[in-house]
Amino acid sequence: MSIQERYRRPLAFAKLIAAVIILPILLPDKYVVTMMFFVAIYGVLSISLGLLVGYAGLFSLAQPTWFGLGAYIAGVLAARGIVPGSLGIVIAAVFVALVSYLLGLGVLRLKGHYLACATICVLIIGEIAFIQLSDITGGHSGLLDVPRLSLLGFAFKTDIHYYFLAWALCIACLCFFSNILCSRVGRAVKSSRDSDLASSAMGINIAKYRIQVFVLTSVASSLAGSILCFYLRFASPSIFSFSLLVQLILMIVVGGGGTLGGYLLGSFLIVWLGELLSVGLGKFLPVMTGEVQSIFFGLLIILFVIFLPDGLSRLPGKWFFLVKKVVGYLSITGKGLRLGQNGKGRSDS
Amino acid sequence: MTTFSLFTQYMISGITAGSIYAMVGICWSIVFLLSQVLNFMTGEFVMLGGMMTWVFVEAGLRLPVAAGLAVCCSVVLAIILDQLVIRPVKYPSEIIYMVVTIAAASVVKGVFLLSFGSQTHTIEQFIPSMPFHIAGASVTPQVLCIIGALALIGGGLFLFVSRTFFGKALKASASNANGARLIGVNIHMFMLFGFGLAGAIGAIAGVVITPVTFTGYSVGLMTGIKGLVAAMVGGWSILGTVIAGLIIGQLEGLSAGFISPGWKDAFTLSVMVVFLIGRTMSFPALKPVRKER
Numbered sequence: 001m002s003i004q005e006r007y008r009r010p011l012a013f014a015k016l017i018a019a020v021i022i023l024p025i026l027l028p029d030k031y032v033v034t035m036m037f038f039v040a041i042y043g044v045l046s047i048s049l050g051l052l053v054g055y056a057g058l059f060s061l062a063q064p065t066w067f068g069l070g071a072y073i074a075g076v077l078a079a080r081g082i083v084p085g086s087l088g089i090v091i092a093a094v095f096v097a098l099v100s101y102l103l104g105l106g107v108l109r110l111k112g113h114y115l116a117c118a119t120i121c122v123l124i125i126g127e128i129a130f131i132q133l134s135d136i137t138g139g140h141s142g143l144l145d146v147p148r149l150s151l152l153g154f155a156f157k158t159d160i161h162y163y164f165l166a167w168a169l170c171i172a173c174l175c176f177f178s179n180i181l182c183s184r185v186g187r188a189v190k191s192s193r194d195s196d197l198a199s200s201a202m203g204i205n206i207a208k209y210r211i212q213v214f215v216l217t218s219v220a221s222s223l224a225g226s227i228l229c230f231y232l233r234f235a236s237p238s239i240f241s242f243s244l245l246v247q248l249i250l251m252i253v254v255g256g257g258g259t260l261g262g263y264l265l266g267s268f269l270i271v272w273l274g275e276l277l278s279v280g281l282g283k284f285l286p287v288m289t290g291e292v293q294s295i296f297f298g299l300l301i302i303l304f305v306i307f308l309p310d311g312l313s314r315l316p317g318k319w320f321f322l323v324k325k326v327v328g329y330l331s332i333t334g335k336g337l338r339l340g341q342n343g344k345g346r347s348d349s
Numbered sequence: 350m351t352t353f354s355l356f357t358q359y360m361i362s363g364i365t366a367g368s369i370y371a372m373v374g375i376c377w378s379i380v381f382l383l384s385q386v387l388n389f390m391t392g393e394f395v396m397l398g399g400m401m402t403w404v405f406v407e408a409g410l411r412l413p414v415a416a417g418l419a420v421c422c423s424v425v426l427a428i429i430l431d432q433l434v435i436r437p438v439k440y441p442s443e444i445i446y447m448v449v450t451i452a453a454a455s456v457v458k459g460v461f462l463l464s465f466g467s468q469t470h471t472i473e474q475f476i477p478s479m480p481f482h483i484a485g486a487s488v489t490p491q492v493l494c495i496i497g498a499l500a501l502i503g504g505g506l507f508l509f510v511s512r513t514f515f516g517k518a519l520k521a522s523a524s525n526a527n528g529a530r531l532i533g534v535n536i537h538m539f540m541l542f543g544f545g546l547a548g549a550i551g552a553i554a555g556v557v558i559t560p561v562t563f564t565g566y567s568v569g570l571m572t573g574i575k576g577l578v579a580a581m582v583g584g585w586s587i588l589g590t591v592i593a594g595l596i597i598g599q600l601e602g603l604s605a606g607f608i609s610p611g612w613k614d615a616f617t618l619s620v621m622v623v624f625l626i627g628r629t630m631s632f633p634a635l636k637p638v639r640k641e642r
Contacts, residue, residue: 295459301452
């Protein structure tokens with residue numbers, strides 16, 4: 001192993017940390033800092049969803065629910081003055097770990113799209129619960145009056161504080177999950193993604209490792225949710241809804257290619273794209289909610305799945321391939337046809 | 350009202366909702382069996398049927414014409430979906446199909462939000478007459494229309510699949526796509542047909558339900574998912590889906606009436622979670638012991 005190879009990962013992390021520290025010094029703009037805060041928060045979500053989908057092969061779509069639970073539990077505990085915010089975050093994480101463990105015991109026995117359907121149901125039930133428990137959560141109008149966070153005697157007041165907090169969480173997640181993937185657990189889930197039959201025949205306890213990964217990603221999402229809630233000082237059911245799921249799927253499709261850094265790249269691109277859309281089209285369109293953004297996000301998902309199934313992070317060296325696909329799509333669609341027949345149906349799987 | 354008449358009233362609203370879920374469930378089954386695609390656009394077909402009918406009625410057309418045009422729109426959308434979105438996918442797996450159809454559904458939903466706003470709309474009843482009473486509960490004639498539509502679609506499909514040559518070929522290709530392809534069946538035409546049929550049935554469900562419950566850009570997701578519950582619990586067959594849909598409707602009607610209207614959707618969806626988990630479990634102790642011979 002050459003020296004370059006040996007220090008590739010630490011170097012990549014050093015670059016990322018340096019960029020995170022230098023950015024607010026170069027651009028001490030409130031707007032940029034806020035946007036990059038959201039990049040970090042959604043980055044945690046897309047990394048954890050990407051880990052589940054890309055590495056573990058578990059198409060679990062309940063990530064927005066864990067995100068929302070983290071936000072609501074920490075927010076409610078702090079807003080009612082029951083416990084200080086820092087303890088609230090921990091309680092939320094423990095609660096989410098418990099719930100996701102119990103759910104995972106049953107749900108992770110399912111495969112493929114059955115798992116996806118069950119977790120979509122969990123996602124929608126979570127959304128209904130946030131709305132219906134209006135005595136606690138404030139219902140449609142949302143949870144108001146969440147106080148600022150203070151952690152170990154340090155009060156988080158300005159945007160820049162939350163920026164560093166969110167990026168600390170994001171980089172910690174990236175580091176932790178990439179270490180996990182190199183460990184026994186990571187190798188086990190990767191092998192179970194490729195063939196669960198073969199890996200259980202090798203004596204790997206698939207169920208155990210799957211549930212570990214499931215709980216860890218849920219806790220990461222919950223932490224991100226808590227931080228978001230303390231930053232916004234507000235939480236509403238629409239933040240944790242189905243349109244967030246579409247956005248997350250787009251992030252992992254765009255990042256794609258099975259690298260954790262790629263998922264972070266996806267989060268970066270999509271958060272800025274969403275902002276660009278609402279600034280650019282806000283004048284022309286009467287309403288600019290998450291659902292209108294979903295038009296563009298949905299179209300992008302379709303385009304990426306058809307033309308760039310590996311995402312942007314593996315684009316270099318694939319330009320020719322992309323051109324070929326576009327030409328093929330234009331000449332072939334609608335007539336019956338070769339591309340369709342090769343890539344269609346269960347005979348190929 | 351007495352408890353009994355309340356009970357009947359909730360049962361009737363359950364049957365109404367259940368018939369819709371059964372129809373939507375049939376749409377899921379057709380597409381899933383023919384092409385292994387879990388088509389999350391199904392709910393949007395329902396939305397499209399209701400909304401386009403409203404649009405055409407507002408434009409001054411008569412109700413039957415408007416409904417027919419709405420169904421045509423839905424079929425065209427389904428065909429576009431199959432040709433331009435589903436078919437070109439390069440590395441097909443059930444998950445990729447699911448992602449693509451979820452994306453397509455959110456596109457359609459967003460476009461309708463932009464074009465027609467977020468208000469809910471309704472259309473007039475098909476048979477303009479007063480509600481009549483059964484066991485103390487009032488029944489609008491529209492409920493009979495909905496049940497009739499379900500009976501027509503379910504019965505028609507059953508006869509089509511079991512009696513006609515084309516229907517039998519469809520059934521064969523659904524049960525073994527490779528075999529059908531080997532003997533020279535163009536299964537892509539069948540898939541296209543399946544998508545079109547699902548679009549039509551979904552839109553019809555949307556048209557008949559609109560006078561009872563209002564329609565809006567966002568009705569698609571929930572109706573669609575509940576239809577999926579019916580299809581999965583019913584085991585992807587026509588009869589099973591209809592029975593499961595009606596049971597789910599009853600559960601929803603009764604839980605909305607006696608427990609809480611806000612939580613009724615959560616109850617229905619938890620049926621699916623519990624069913625799916627329960628299906629993976631086996632209870633060796635409960636199985637009858639086979640005698641050794």
